[in-house]
Amino acid sequence: MTNQKNFTEGKILVPLLKFAVPVLLALFLQSLYGAVDLMIVGKFADPADVSGVSTGSQIMMTLTNLVSSLSMGMTVFLGQKIGERKASEGGKIVANGIMLFLSIGLFLTLFISLFAGNLASIMNAPEEAYDLTVSYIRICGAGAVIIIFYNLIGSIFRGLGDSVTPLMTVLIACVCNIIGDLALVAGLRMGTKGAAIATVAAQLISVIISLWLISKKELPFKLDRTCFKLKKEIIRKIVLIGAPVALQDLLVGISFLVILAIVNSLGVIASAGVGVAEKVCAFIMLIPSAFAQSMSAFVSQNRGAGKYDRAFKGLRYAIGVSFIFAVFMFYSAFYHGDILSGIFAKDTEVVAASWDYLKAYAIDCLFTCFLFCFIGFFNGMEYTRFVMLQGIVGAFLVRIPVSYIMSKQQPVSLFHIGLATPCSTITQIIMCFICLFVVKRKLSGINIAK
Secondary structure: OOOOOOOOOOOOHHHHHHHHHHHHHHHHHHHHHHHHHHHHHHHHOOHHHHHHHHHHHHHHHHHHHHHHHHOHHHHHHHHHHHHOOOHHHHHHHHHHHHHHHHHHHHHHHHHHHHHHHHHHHHOOOOHHHHHHHHHHHHHHHHOHHHHHHHHHHHHHHHHOOOOHHHHHHHHHHHHHHHHHHHHHHHHOOOHHHHHHHHHHHHHHHHHHHHHHHHHOOOOOOOOOHHHOOOOHHHHHHHHHHHHHHHHHHHHHHHHHHHHHHHHHOOOHHHHHHHHHHHHHHHHHOHHHHHHHHHHHHHHHHHHHOOOHHHHHHHHHHHHHHHHHHHHHHHHHHHHHHHHHHHOOOOOHHHHHHHHHHHHHHHHHHHHHHHHHHHHHHHHHOOOHHHHHHHHHHHHHHHHHHHHHHHHOOOOOOHHHHHOHHHHHHHHHHHHHHHHHHHHHHHOOOOOOOO
C-alpha cells in the first residue's frame, strides 16, 4: 500500500488538506520533541544543564535547519518528476541526494567536533554551563549523519506526495526521545549528556524503523546499486533549488538571534519572557508552516505537469483555510497569551512579559497565513532565489532595524519590539504579491485561471 498522492488530477482542496494534516501533526510532534526535552531536563537536572541543553540545541537546530532547507531541493525536484510522469527517474535523484547529504553529514561531524568550544563561545554560553554545552554539541555532532538522514526521509517522501511516512518518522523519534530522557536524565541523572545521547539515539532508532517501513512500501521508482552513480547535473539541480532556501533560513535565524540579543540587554525578565513567547509561537505558527511545506509539494507536481491553473487555485485554497485558523490563533495569543505562557513559566513577571511580546506575534498570525503559503508556492515554482531575497529584505531591512528603534523608545515595551515581526511580514507579503503578478504575466499564455 502507498500513501503517495498525485496532485495533478481531480479535486484540489480535499487532497491538499489530507496531505497537510500529517505535515501539521509532524511539525507539532517536532515542536513537542524540543519542549518535552527541555522540560524533563529542567525537572530532573541542574540549571546549568538546562542552559547547556538550551544553548546546545539552538546551535544544532540552526545547523540541521540549514540541511533540511537544502533538502527542499529534493522535495521540489522529485515533485516535478512526478508531475512530468517521469517518476522512474526518482531513483537517481534520491541516490544522488543520499550521497550529497552523506558528504555534508561527515563534514559536519568533523566540523562540530573540532569547533564545539568555539560555537559555545559565540553563543555566550554561561561559564558554569560552558563545558556542558560543549558536551551536548559534540555528542549531537557525532550523530550528525543520523540527524541529517532523519530529516532527509521526510523531504524525499513529501516530494512523492506522501506526508504520512514523515509523520511516522517524527512520531517514532518523539516517543523514543521521551523514553530516553526519562531513562538517562530522570533515571540515571546524566543531565545534559543524557539529553544529547537520547536525542541522537531516538533519531537513529527512528531512521532504522522508518527504513524498514519504507521497504514495505510501493515506490514509483527502483532504488538499487545502479542508481548510486554520481550525476553532477542532479546534484547541481538539488543545490540550485535548495541553496537559496537554506541561505534564507540561515539569515532569518540570525535576525531573530539579533533581536534576542537586543532583548537580553533589557534584563533577565524580558529575556525569559521572550524565550517563553518563542516556545508558544512555535505552536501557534504550526498551521501556516504546514501549508508552506504542503504547497511546495503540491505546486512542484503541477508545475511539472504544466497545470499552472491548479497551482494558483491551490494557493488560494491554502491561504483561505490558513486564514480561518489564523483568526483563532490571533484571538488566543492576543487575549489569552497569559494562559499560553503559563504552560511554560510560573513566574508572574515572566508570564506578563511573554504575553506582552506574544501580542505582536498574534498580529503576525493574521499575515503569516499569506506569507507562508506564498513561500511554499514560490519554492514549488522554483523561484527559490526570490524566496531568499524577500527573506533577506524582511530580516535585515525591516525586522532588525525596527526592533532596535523600538528598544530605544521610552518606556520600552516588548510589544513594540515584537511589532518588528509583523512589519517585516507585511513587507514580504507586498513583495510576494508583486512577484505573483509578474509570474502570472509571464505565464499569461499558459492555462492560468483568471
